Amino acid sequence: xxxxxxxxxxxxxxxxxxxxxxxxxxxxxxxxxxxxxxxxxxxxxxxxxxxxxxxxxxxxxxxxxxxxxxxxxxxxxxxxxxxxxxxxxxxxxxxxxxxxxxxxxxxxxxxxxxxxxxxxxxxxxxxxxxxxxxxxxxxxxxxxxxxxxxxxxxxxxxxxxxxxxxxxxxxxxxxxxxxxx
Amino acid sequence: xxxxxxxxxxxxxxxxxxxxxxxxxxxxxxxxxxxxxxxxxxxxxxxxxxxxxxxxxxxxxxxxxxxxxxxxxxxxxxxxxxxxxxxxxxxxxxxxxxxxxxxxxxxxxxxxxxxxxxxxxxxxxxxxxxxxxxxxxxxxxxxxxxxxxxxxxxxxxxxxxxxxxxxxxxxxxxxxxxxxxxxxxxxxxxxxxxxxxxxxxxxxxxxxxxxxxxxxxxxxxxxxxxxxxxxxxxxxxxxxxxxxxxxxxxxxxxxxx
Numbered sequence: 465x466x467x468x469x470x471x472x473x474x475x476x477x478x479x480x481x482x483x484x485x486x487x488x489x490x491x492x493x494x495x496x497x498x499x500x501x502x503x504x505x506x507x508x509x510x511x512x513x514x515x516x517x518x519x520x521x522x523x524x525x526x527x528x529x530x531x532x533x534x535x536x537x538x539x540x541x542x543x544x545x546x547x548x549x550x551x552x553x554x555x556x557x558x559x560x561x562x563x564x565x566x567x568x569x570x571x572x573x574x575x576x577x578x579x580x581x582x583x584x585x586x587x588x589x590x591x592x593x594x595x596x597x598x599x600x601x602x603x604x605x606x607x608x609x610x611x612x613x614x615x616x617x618x619x620x621x622x623x624x625x626x627x628x629x630x631x632x633x634x635x636x637x638x639x640x641x642x643x644x645x
Numbered sequence: 646x647x648x649x650x651x652x653x654x655x656x657x658x659x660x661x662x663x664x665x666x667x668x669x670x671x672x673x674x675x676x677x678x679x680x681x682x683x684x685x686x687x688x689x690x691x692x693x694x695x696x697x698x699x700x701x702x703x704x705x706x707x708x709x710x711x712x713x714x715x716x717x718x719x720x721x722x723x724x725x726x727x728x729x730x731x732x733x734x735x736x737x738x739x740x741x742x743x744x745x746x747x748x749x750x751x752x753x754x755x756x757x758x759x760x761x762x763x764x765x766x767x768x769x770x771x772x773x774x775x776x777x778x779x780x781x782x783x784x785x786x787x788x789x790x791x792x793x794x795x796x797x798x799x800x801x802x803x804x805x806x807x808x809x810x811x812x813x814x815x816x817x818x819x820x821x822x823x824x825x826x827x828x829x830x831x832x833x834x835x836x837x838x839x840x841x842x843x844x845x846x847x848x849x850x851x852x853x854x855x856x857x858x859x860x861x862x863x864x865x866x867x868x869x870x871x872x873x874x875x876x877x878x879x880x881x882x883x884x885x886x887x888x889x890x891x892x893x894x895x896x897x898x899x900x901x902x
Binding site: 492497499501503505509512515517520523524527530 | 661664666674677681683687695705707717720721739740748764767769773774835
């Protein structure tokens, strides 16, 4: 039953639509549509040309100008930065040369001082060495005398102990002769 | 009869009712000046244009607001299209082309609001748009180039024997242009809306029959899918209409190819 009524309803609706036809082909409404379409298009056209398009065009041009200016400014700043870097490098190189010069000077001065001190020290050392040599020679001479005296005394004692008569002069001469030998 | 069936919960197929034109106030015959639903939805399109292009851009900001950047995007999109297709000397016709583009775009999208009326689904509207472009472009061609405009139909590259035949074919295709131009738009929009309405009519099947358990979800899914397609079509048809307008304009500006 339900399907029957549905089918009938569908058929009825289809018939109704068919008798009415497509609203698109109802020519009596055409003048109305065309009139309002033309009004709408003219209104949109005037809104666009009077207000919107100049406005958007101006905004886009302004944006482009701002961007160009900003880019130019950036380029300029970049040039400045390059120049500053160049100046910095120059200053650095100059400072380096200066420093090298100062180092060389200081080294030369120190070398001079060092040479002077070395020379002085050499002189002192040689003086000390000469003095020491003299002293050693003195000590050595003193030692030989002492040995001679001891030898003479010992010889005298030996001679007297052996029962001889110690003639001081002859003993001394004998010892001296012996020492020379 | 129909009223009775409605109270019983039957299916109602009126896929073309959405295209009916009726007076906004009262009943009576539709005169050329009568405010109708056509008037209403065209006025809404104008309001959309005002909202986007007048209110949206009133800040004139170098760094745009969201709405302003959309307006600038649309401007740049169509401007570039006109410049690319017609060359530099076509740019002075940009306001006309932009007007047509915005009208079609907003009409198509307003028509996607459920229960709305789609002005671009009517052949009367699209025919005026299409023939308007056709007549304007043809007149422009003759004004700019005089009789040389007819060189558009006389292929100098083709062999001499073939030239008259090609000229006839070119002439026919030239006069078919406005017809295809306008029927393409109205046909696409109307077909999509009618199909959606048919699926919508099947959707309440679950109320009258157990087969509705299958039919109703399928209908709802189909409506959703076709609505998505129609969103795409709404933009693409506006784009196609505009770019074809640019192509025809290019023929008028440079008939020598």
